Amino acid sequence: MYIVVVGGGKVGYFLSKELLEAGHELVILEKNAARARQIADELGSIVLNRDGCEGKHLAEAGANRAAIVAAVTGDDEDNLVVCQMAKHHFDVPRTIARVNNPKNETLFRHLGVDEIISPTRMALASIEQDIPVHELLHLADLKGGELQLLEAQIAEDSPAIGRRASDIPLPDGCSLFVLLRGNGVQAIKSETVFEVGDKVLAISRAECEMLLRRELIGDGEQVRAAAAR
Amino acid sequence: MRVVIVGCGRVGAGVAERMARGGHEVTVVDISSDAFGKLEPDFPGQAVRADGTEEDVLRRLGTEGADIFFALTEGDNRNILAAQLAAETFRVGQVVAKINDPVRAEAYTMLGISTICRTRLLVDALAQYAGLEADPGASGVRPAKRHHDHDEKTPTEPQTVER
Numbered sequence: 150m151y152i153v154v155v156g157g158g159k160v161g162y163f164l165s166k167e168l169l170e171a172g173h174e175l176v177i178l179e180k181n182a183a184r185a186r187q188i189a190d191e192l193g194s195i196v197l198n199r200d201g202c203e204g205k206h207l208a209e210a211g212a213n214r215a216a217i218v219a220a221v222t223g224d225d226e227d228n229l230v231v232c233q234m235a236k237h238h239f240d241v242p243r244t245i246a247r248v249n250n251p252k253n254e255t256l257f258r259h260l261g262v263d264e265i266i267s268p269t270r271m272a273l274a275s276i277e278q279d280i281p282v283h284e285l286l287h288l289a290d291l292k293g294g295e296l297q298l299l300e301a302q303i304a305e306d307s308p309a310i311g312r313r314a315s316d317i318p319l320p321d322g323c324s325l326f327v328l329l330r331g332n333g334v335q336a337i338k339s340e341t342v343f344e345v346g347d348k349v350l351a352i353s354r355a356e357c358e359m360l361l362r363r364e365l366i367g368d369g370e371q372v373r374a375a376a377a378r
Numbered sequence: 379m380r381v382v383i384v385g386c387g388r389v390g391a392g393v394a395e396r397m398a399r400g401g402h403e404v405t406v407v408d409i410s411s412d413a414f415g416k417l418e419p420d421f422p423g424q425a426v427r428a429d430g431t432e433e434d435v436l437r438r439l440g441t442e443g444a445d446i447f448f449a450l451t452e453g454d455n456r457n458i459l460a461a462q463l464a465a466e467t468f469r470v471g472q473v474v475a476k477i478n479d480p481v482r483a484e485a486y487t488m489l490g491i492s493t494i495c496r497t498r499l500l501v502d503a504l505a506q507y508a509g510l511e512a513d514p515g516a517s518g519v520r521p522a523k524r525h526h527d528h529d530e531k532t533p534t535e536p537q538t539v540e541r
Contacts, residue, residue, distance in 0.1 A: 202482070203479060203481065204485060227455050233485075238485055256467060
């Protein structure tokens with residue numbers, strides 16, 4: 150597969166390295182001359198010292214025959230422009246943008262970027278996972294953010310304690326599927342009864358998250374009280 | 379009319395000043411408060427220090443409900459991002475982005491954003507001064523050609539600006 154990578158920072162460099170090792174053909178566009186030389190020294194002559202935001206440089210990089218254009222610079226606006234130029238000017242079938250400001254994710258998708266990589270959101274999510282709060286944790290986005298993989302910790306004040314899974318009213322877009330209890334992992338069946346300390350993995354439509362929170366974590370006051378203790 | 383201007387450089391400050399004195403309600407935003415030194419001390423509009431390419435900032439400035447949005451920073455791509463936020467997220471009817479790279483300006487005109495390209499304006503003015511024929515596509519704001527493919531509403535021609 151032929152891939153054009155725009156931006157030779159850390160993300161661009163390691164991405165390119167992995168893609169090369171996987172046997173793909175690629176070119177990196179990096180506008181900083183010193184950085185471009187540095188990558189060329191390490192990865193070989195696959196670097197063009199050009200600004201990938203300019204149409205003629207994308208053309209020079211062979212964007213018109215690329216299967217993927219990945220824009221991974223540190224500037225959201227540059228990544229957006231690269232993807233839009235690739236998509237609309239060169240008919241690239243798949244565009245990937247790094248988004249640094251999580252607020253831009255929706256806009257970028259709306260404007261036709263196919264895939265979003267959000268290092269900020271990933272960092273936030275992994276920090277969240279390390280902080281023990283009685284909240285729903287976002288583990289991953291599925292289907293472009295339509296669905297979410299969530300983890301709920303069953304605390305002392307959870308309304309789910311002592312109830313069977315089948316007795317917990319959840320809407321259609323919501324499914325509880327795995328229970329982490331002690332060191333064990335088990336599938337959640339309708340007769341599973343929740344206990345304090347359980348971790349519940351759920352898949353939920355984004356709009357059902359509040360309901361899921363209410364059933365597994367409790368209402369806002371309980372959550373706040375728990376956080377204050 | 380309510381006007382939001384992102385970027386208070388020479389062009390941004392000039393337009394802000396002129397439209398505010400023309401009786402319009404103008405908000406100009408720039409990432410550096412030094413930029414507001416270009417405005418007259420009695421500038422009759424609002425000057426806000428913030429990043430005009432951020433959705434939250436634009437929302438706070440009341441971009442939703444603005445009649446005109448000008449993206450006039452010195453970065454082409456920042457203008458493109460701000461302009462698309464204004465047009466797509468906040469549904470501002472008249473949006474113009476300053477894009478100095480002629481190729482990019484042309485591409486975004488095709489993508490549904492009205493653009494103004496300093497490079498092309500200057501080249502054409504100088505060429506005409508030297509006796510060459512005018513480039514019909516170079517002057518003024520180039521109206522958007524069409525909206526995005528995913529957007530099914532019919533293309534809107536920009537209306538004339540009421541004074």
